[in-house]
Amino acid sequence: MTAQDPELPSARKLLTTTLVALVVALVLLVAFVLPAEYGIDPLHTGATLGLKALSAPVPKAEPPPAGATMYKPVIEGPVSQYAAAYKTDVVELKLGPYEYLEYKYRLEKDANMVFSWAASGDVSHDFHGEPDVKGMGEQSYDKKPRREGFGAFRAPFAGIHGWFWENPGGETITIRLHSSGFYESATEFRSDRTRRAHELKSVKD
Amino acid sequence: MMTRRQQLLAFLPLGVLPLVGHEDFRVVGVVTKVTAKTVDVKKKDGKVVAIEWNKQTIFTRDKTVVPSSALKVGLTVVVDATGDSEDELLAENIRIVPAVK
Numbered sequence: 418m419t420a421q422d423p424e425l426p427s428a429r430k431l432l433t434t435t436l437v438a439l440v441v442a443l444v445l446l447v448a449f450v451l452p453a454e455y456g457i458d459p460l461h462t463g464a465t466l467g468l469k470a471l472s473a474p475v476p477k478a479e480p481p482p483a484g485a486t487m488y489k490p491v492i493e494g495p496v497s498q499y500a501a502a503y504k505t506d507v508v509e510l511k512l513g514p515y516e517y518l519e520y521k522y523r524l525e526k527d528a529n530m531v532f533s534w535a536a537s538g539d540v541s542h543d544f545h546g547e548p549d550v551k552g553m554g555e556q557s558y559d560k561k562p563r564r565e566g567f568g569a570f571r572a573p574f575a576g577i578h579g580w581f582w583e584n585p586g587g588e589t590i591t592i593r594l595h596s597s598g599f600y601e602s603a604t605e606f607r608s609d610r611t612r613r614a615h616e617l618k619s620v621k622d
Numbered sequence: 623m624m625t626r627r628q629q630l631l632a633f634l635p636l637g638v639l640p641l642v643g644h645e646d647f648r649v650v651g652v653v654t655k656v657t658a659k660t661v662d663v664k665k666k667d668g669k670v671v672a673i674e675w676n677k678q679t680i681f682t683r684d685k686t687v688v689p690s691s692a693l694k695v696g697l698t699v700v701v702d703a704t705g706d707s708e709d710e711l712l713a714e715n716i717r718i719v720p721a722v723k
Contacts, residue, residue: 513666514722515650515700587722608648609708 489525504617510592512584517608521579522600524572530598535565538590546578649701675713683718
């Protein structure tokens, strides 16, 4: 042993240091770890510091209300709940001289849709619906002269709902339609009795 | 001489007439032949459609009811008709319109 060897701590000093470390660890455990990890908060430090939220159980996701489908809503106050995402549709339609066409969506009763359309010229127009139930007549919702329309619609009955547009003159007219809604299908009916189904996109696509 | 139906319709603006639905046919084109019971109309795709007409068929021009004798070869017409196909149509309305450019 030389004169420059470092002085080792005494046993008493070691014991004291170890006890202090144990007390600090115990305080940290009780004050912070138990509230955050297990929700045990004997000193109320977890509540004070907002640590209990970390140990709170994750809320369980509620399923759609019984009876709701992707097309048929369950109405809960101001909200209509569906079982799946809505669809969207963007379409450009050409109307030749004196031609007419109808463009309609299939909607269940109380199903919702928003729409926006604009024509490049004057058109006759009738926003109306045809019920699934035979014997119930068509219902017209809006026949005012328009070159554009913007609105929100709730189907008063299950059926096909949409627009009749007629070109009253000799120039070709273009109609652009944008819509979103809980509809099943979209069909274009032409004045030569042809029908064409249009593909709709889900917002989840 | 106009029938009573034609007289009544002469005072109605065309906007009051029921809008056609997707169960009717509409043929737009130029008259190529007229007989006592039929009118041949050539469409823009070149196809000629023979359409029957009768005493119930309404003829109009400029929103006014006119007699069937107003229908002449060379005129542009808009025909609203019923039938199972374009090969067997009966005209409900025949509207004489300005020629399409």
